[in-house]
Amino acid sequence: MGKIRHYAYSVLLVLLISCAGREEPADRVLYIREMGDLATTEYTVTKIVKANDNKTWYKPGDRKILISVEAVLKSGIDLTSVKKEDIKIDGKNISLRLPPPKLISINIPPEKIKVEFEEIGIFRTGFDNAERDALLAQAEQQIRNSINEIGILRTTENNTRQFLTRFLQQSGFEQISISFDKDSPAKQNLR
Template sequence: MKKIKNFISLTIIGLLLVGVSFFLGMNKMKSDLQPEISSSLISNKILSAKELITIKYQYTNMGQFENQSYFYGWKVPFTRKRFIVTYDGTINAGVDLENLDIKIDGKNINIKVPKSKILAHEIDEKSIKVFDEENSIFNPIKIDDYKDFSKDQKEKMEKDAIKKGLLKEADEKTKATIEDLLNTYELLKDFKITVTN
């Protein structure tokens, strides 16, 4: 009878040890399967949403080009050329996400993103309408006139967009998007995420 009790006790202890070992092994395997939180893991997660972190500023503008030949400060007659153009354009502003500075300190993740800049600026060629074109046989309108005009107009519109707060808005959107993106990532649910410029 005593032998049977000892056998049952040893069996129960053995089963408990097997159960505890199994449980600990499963927890270890589960933690081994979870990727380590590193700056490259976070960086890759952010880079996957690169297109989201861009602001598109669309506009319609009208501009005037005028040119006349001068001779010693005097306007040369019949050399005036000019045109008025309307067109639509799109300015894309955002952040170069390749230059993120990510620091992990315990359960705190600090991400410093560069300041926003203009990434692209396109004028829709189909939207261009030319009005009031005045040409001169002595000073004809050339393709370079249109190219120079387009370049000047782009610079003017970019300055105007920046003055209206385009880059500040892009900075705020970038920070909010990165925070929202990382807060939905299950592995980071216990971390405090701070994004700054």
């Protein structure tokens, strides 16, 4: 469904650009802002979280749990922040500066959360929903903290560059240069 919407936006933008004959070329290219968050990369990541509280001296018995979580990460570029000064056009040559890639969403489907191991001592109670939710929040935070190591933002730059190069070629440009703001993805606040 996302790919169909993605292509529909592309066709719409090509039509808008081709119909806008009196506008400056940079103004026509600014129609890419209508795409909003352009998600170009999707990763599936598995994270294992574990917990135990057998170190409490006044509670006899062990209590351990191991949960695996499969998360779908989507990253892309916020095209709404592209400004006219980010576009330089000279005939059939275009230079486009884009904002740095960002993590758009983390989706953890409930069916992809599995308790792999659980051990509860005879005198102990199981892990309640609040404790399990805290473990899932921990898993999500660990995934957010590791996105630079995963390489999803670098892949997003490459995918965005390929997509927009094809898009701009269809709009009539021959020499296309796409760069990204040097706001390092590692320094971004990832929501």
